[in-house]
Amino acid sequence: xxxxxxxxxxxxxxxxxxxxxxxxxxxxxxxxxxxxxxxxxxxxxxxxxxxxxxxxxxxxxxxxxxxxxxxxxxxxxxxxxxxxxxxxxxxxxxxxxxxxxxxxxxxxxxxxxxxxxxxxxxxxxxxxxxxxxxxxxxxxxxxxxxxxxxxxxxxxxxxxxxxxxxxxxxxxxxxxxxxxxxxxxxxxxxxxxxxxxxxxxxxxxxxxxxxxxxxxxxxxxxxxxxxxxxxxxxxxxxxxxxxxxxxxxxxxxxxxxxxxxxxxxxxxxxxxxxxxxxxxxxxxxxxxxxxxx
Numbered sequence: 001x002x003x004x005x006x007x008x009x010x011x012x013x014x015x016x017x018x019x020x021x022x023x024x025x026x027x028x029x030x031x032x033x034x035x036x037x038x039x040x041x042x043x044x045x046x047x048x049x050x051x052x053x054x055x056x057x058x059x060x061x062x063x064x065x066x067x068x069x070x071x072x073x074x075x076x077x078x079x080x081x082x083x084x085x086x087x088x089x090x091x092x093x094x095x096x097x098x099x100x101x102x103x104x105x106x107x108x109x110x111x112x113x114x115x116x117x118x119x120x121x122x123x124x125x126x127x128x129x130x131x132x133x134x135x136x137x138x139x140x141x142x143x144x145x146x147x148x149x150x151x152x153x154x155x156x157x158x159x160x161x162x163x164x165x166x167x168x169x170x171x172x173x174x175x176x177x178x179x180x181x182x183x184x185x186x187x188x189x190x191x192x193x194x195x196x197x198x199x200x201x202x203x204x205x206x207x208x209x210x211x212x213x214x215x216x217x218x219x220x221x222x223x224x225x226x227x228x229x230x231x232x233x234x235x236x237x238x239x240x241x242x243x244x245x246x247x248x249x250x251x252x253x254x255x256x257x258x259x260x261x262x263x264x265x266x267x268x269x270x271x272x273x274x275x276x277x278x279x280x281x282x283x284x285x286x287x288x289x290x291x292x293x
Contacts (some may be wrong), residue, residue: 026073038083068105119136154187160198186226
């Protein structure tokens with residue numbers, strides 16, 4: 001297949017794109033790195049618009065085919081994350097259907113899947129108490145775990161708006177961890193991705209925020225399988241990675257530096273939980289198995 005695309009630029013011109021080749025169409029999971037692609041949802045072009053949402057606005061068959069392709073290529077699926085429009089148009093009611101369908105399909109093939117949980121069932125037009133935020137997290141964790149999924153505790157805009165100190169964050173997260181059946185993943189999304197998360201973990205000073213994250217993880221490492229970091233700060237990610245307990249994995253969400261972070265160094269490496277991997281899945285799959293042949 002050959003596709004011609006005119007790309008605007010100083011000289012313009014016609015650019016010819018050829019179908020990719022040399023990459024696998026199926027593969028097995030990497031044994032050295034865990035890699036999850038945070039997949040998007042597919043809008044139904046006949047019913048969807050920017051003004052509304054609901055089950056009829058999603059092409060469920062096409063959405064599931066994306067997940068099946070990711071699994072077939074040996075990667076895991078990170079479901080219902082921000083790349084699936086959580087917090088950007090996909091309400092909790094639709095997210096429930098998405099999660100249920102993906103976990104059902106994944107069980108049939110013993111596929112690797114983790115699922116984002118948040119507090120987005122709370123009203124967005126008024127402040128929420130720490131108790132309400134905790135209960136909202138727990139409701140979503142229970143929904144995922146009842147279906148056999150592993151929860152990713154996504155950073156909450158409601159918590160960022162309500163919490164005043166690091167202790168407020170620790171109170172909420174410790175209560176959620178206590179209620180969870182099994183290990184979960186934490187999620188630290190920087191302001192480059194969502195300005196409403198400024199001061200997450202109780203401080204705009206990232207050194208202080210890192211101290212709080214490590215305090216939480218080290219106090220309950222048995223309930224924390226890993227943490228996803230999306231701060232676009234490779235040096236900080238490496239520093240945090242080296243301070244984690246041995247059993248807690250770091251998953252990079254750094255869209256700029258993920259190649260070097262996943263490759264790692266003599267002291268360790270990051271695993272991957274990236275929206276980019278849903279776009280370049282064959283390339284990511286080939287890299288994860290160390291060959292494009």
